[in-house]
Amino acid sequence: MNSIAMNDKMINTRGDMFWVLTAGAFCLVGLAGLLSYLIQGHDAYNIYRQIPWGILISTYVFFAVCCTGLCLVSSLGHVFGFKPFAGIGKRAIAMAIIALLSGFVAIGLELGRPLALIYNMLSPNLSAPIWWMGTLYSIYLVVLLVEFYLMVKGKHRYVGYASLAGFIGGVAANSNLGSVFGFLDARVWWHGPYLPVSIILTAAISGCAITILLFAHRYAREKMPADIERAMEITAQLFAMMLGILLFFHFWMVMTSIYGQVPSQRDAMMIMLNGPLSMSYWGFEVILGMLLPFVLLLLTKGKSLKVAVAASISTLIGFFFMRYNSVVAGQMVPLRDDVEAVGADGLLRYSPSLTELAIVIGTFGLCLALYFAANRVFDLDDRGHH
């Protein structure tokens, strides 16, 4: 990292130095977490019999969603022909790959025996959403790498096809990820078509948010080219529009969950509305994740980059908690009566262990570090073919 810090034009200001140091510190925390995991195994996590999926899964989902989102935004230029977006593709795809890799690290450390994944090929089960998830994301990663390669090599003729493949792969893999939860009939609150659909919508929103952040940072100290500026404006407007849709979509999900008073469905929703996760839900998921950025973007009509950046940060933080809430709340309603397992409110409990938190921080550190490394190795400005 020192070498990066020394000479690259990207990293010659104090602001970038701050980010590099942050990435380094996060990575160190992550390594500590990794070490703890290697020593203690799953005992280092607070996941247990009734809540086997914890914050590492939600972090993985967060990254996977971001990845797809970036791919969607980049496809606006390469697939759907939005001219202003042509220049953002390379950076977005690079970040998509990095986000996906970070997500893979999170889930890799959650899987008890990643090496047995070989049986994903030797004895596949086509009816298992997780098999499709593994397969689709593997293919998707390859597609993204190919797309990025083509972009770097400047083979613009093929980039369009690769980008289309990336778009399809992203939507397929991402909506399939929703089905990993949505197909679990036993978890009534997850079950159903809401998650596969909403996850695509949130992916697009995340993609917008990250794109704004990436380019705001890139052009923090120089004049943003007009087409990028235009692209940012459109992105912010799309961002606002989709947030509006998401708000309504979310509202009806909440209403559906509580309207019929179906016991575990309602209970899971109430955990967030007025239960152990209410702070995380109202404060982060609803206000930071949706309402605040929506209001900010509406007020400025997407024309202020600074406000858009604030909205993006707010949304991404909110969405991280949204994933966490969704994963945890879906498991907190016990499947059977077990007076010893539950708290006074009849719910199971989960809060991440230090090891889990350290690994999560590490994945973000990794993500940042890889991004700065990519900046140094590749020219991520996609300006050649104009």
Next chain:
Amino acid sequence: MKVSRRKFLAGSVAGLGALGAGSAGLRFVRRADARDAAGETKYINSSCAICTSKCVFRGQVVNGVIKRLEPEPDFPKSRGMICARGNAGAWTPYDPDRLKHPLIRTGKRGEGKWRKATWEEAYKYIADKTNQLVEEEGGHRSCIGFASSEGTFQEHYWHQFREVFGSPNSLRHPTLCLSSNIRGFQSVFGTYPVTDLKNARYVIMAGANRAEAIFTPDTMDIFSRPRGSYKLICVDPRFTKTAAKADQWLPIKPGTDMAFALALAHVIIAENLYDRDFVENFCTGFDELVEHVKQYTPEWAADETGIAAADIRQIARELATTPHSVFYPGRRSSWQGEEVQTRRAIAIVNALIGAFDRPGGLLPATNVPMRSYFYEPAWYTLTRPRLESDDVTFLSPRDGSWIAWRDRLLKADPYRIRGLFIYKQNVLEAVPDRDKSLKMFDQLDIIVCIDTVMSDTAWHADVVLPESNYLERFDPPNAYGMGGIEPTVVFRQPLIDRMYDTKPCFEIVTELAAYFEDEDGFKLSEYFEGTPEEHARDFVADHPGAWEQLQDKAFFAIPKVEFGAFRQDGKEFNTATGKVELHSQDFADRDLDPLPVFRRPEELGGDRFRFLVGRHAIHTNSMTAAFPELNWHQPENAVWLNPEPALRLGIRDGDTVRMQNRTGSQVTVKAKVTEGIRPDCVYYAPGYGGISPGKPLVYHRGGSQAAILESHFEPISGNALMHETIVEIRRV
């Protein structure tokens, strides 16, 4: 107790030692499993030693390691089951905290400083000290007490040693358990009967908790029947699992069972519902009883017991009119007040409804006849009666009365006790008032303890002798407690070789006896002849094929007892009059109430609670709470408290509370606020709050029963009264 699993696991990290303890034992099994492919699985039958029921199992031994104790389906007493404790017993030989060799104390008592000794050193140490003490007491061997508990035939060898040694001071389990029950029923029926629950259609269980205090075959005989084939009335201040299974639960005020029984008798007589045939043909004293119970109306009993008069009336009517009904005698009766008389009242109710020697009634226990174990008695010119012989009306010479004896010992009245030899009894946790027991220990110059684990008692002894585990041991056939409607005999044979330098009790006492002499200068070891195997063959020699069946099956049975044998005309009961004595002249002659007279228990007043004891199906007294496979179901006990007083005292579920009894003994324990107990009572499970690190899972974990129990006993049978403890509770 609402402790989330997370919290529990976090807490358990502190107890890593405890976790290690569990895993070390199970590692043997894992090793056996690893070799399972080689597949040498043997089945050896033997019998359980985790409680008094001695259920026969088929020991699954894989490559020389005990993997599991499977139930023997043909064994009639257990009806082909092994309970949780019996299953968990397979771990005991591999318990890393087992006693592995003799130990002699080097530090202060209870300090835990020991030196490993050879058997010879240990014997010599014991004999030198003991002989010196006997000499100091002028040659009176009664200065040494002998404590033991029922369970194995090895205990008979223990008593043989005591007898040839020459001490009358034997202390056994019954006065901590059922001696008042035995006395009460014996005074009425001339026997302490078994109950045919298999055919019973209407059963009252007052205090008896058969769903949790598993006893063969009673537990199986009632609860394995389809619901609706019987009606069960549970009378208990606590909502036990028996109460959960009952058709009706009556949370009676503790100490008033006699009032309940007398009111039943009142209704049955007043409404002419009694079994005229049985009463006229087999009972005596009916007229006195009629007069006596006139005062005990259901309305009167309602005030005393807290059970509605209408309920009492209805139960009395149902009991008297349902065929095959019985008021179940239960077993432990070391409760409260006039215990023997309470049992008499219950026996009288059974007599009134003719619940004797008929399906679903009481029956004298029939034992498999076996040849006796004969040995030469030793004769001593210097003898003294038992220490507490003036304190108890009906004192069993072999059982003694623990509480009375200890009180006498502490006062050195009428003579001094200088030493205590203990076999298979955890005196410090079994006998109420641990502080008092520790004071007793302070007065003793030698304490010898034979056990398999470092119990609280062994931890406070001077010499600890390790007995072989019951799965490594040969125990001769035992008919004690194996009688009943389907009488059987069981024995034990080793499933595995002895793992450590341990010996069975027979070897220990015969070897120790070589270090002692009788008055004539003969070595006491000369009183011991033969081997347990030879004794065993001899015991069953009258039953052809029995020895072979024992080796194959670990039990043999004689045909089931037919009903009616004890009810024929002219058949005498084992009482003074030869009749069922509703009115006892014998009692009158001894200045005891000839008919049960109810006396109201002490009012508690203020925020004071009566402390109750009772079982859980995973507990055999203090023995099993530290078995890892059982402990996880209840890692720590908690004191049950009704929400009403809990609210008043500001105690919430999971709070830590301090309890104090009337003698100032204190216990700190967690609170479990539950509807399942009367507002004037508290309860916690046995086996926790140990003071020996040799049982790491219960060491200073939870509350000890012996620590909070006050010491009381009733003078007719000498039985301890464990529900006479009154405590105050406050939040810490």
Next chain:
Amino acid sequence: MSENKKKRWVMVIDPRKCIDCKACDVACKRENGVEANGDRDTYRNWITSKGVEGTFPYLKQRFEPSQCQHCDNPPCVKVCPTTASRQTPEGLVEIDYKRCIVCAACILACPYDARYKSAQTKVIDKCTFCSHRIAKGKLPACVDTCPTKVRIFGDLNDPDSEVFRLLARHHYRVLQPEQGTKPSLFYIS
């Protein structure tokens, strides 16, 4: 029973007989070499209870012993990416431990809380109906050890079996029928 006819192993449970004594738990762990080492999450069978319900003195407590339901339509098998969870021809749901990636999807798919991550083997584990015993004509450990014979085990395809007769004579239910899992555990009601 005819030799060549396919077996359908089922368990008939009469929860009203259960006294919550935990024999089934300990017997299962011994028989299957399941080491809990004090871990409260490690068990293959259990007794469900809400604890004491009601207000003093009007109380009740119910016990419902349970374990893997060996469903005919097992959701755990559907979601397993590597077919580590699978169904045998006799209807048992079994785990091929070497294929398990410990993604825990099966734990979440199971509506009965039958599965857990074993700290001992580091893979997902659950009740096997003691398949190694039934192959030798023995009963599962939880069945043979039970003091009150709450569990009855047998072949439902055999009209002479006790399970067949019990189900023919009694009203019964299965747990969470709305899940469509078609369990092999039947509860007499």
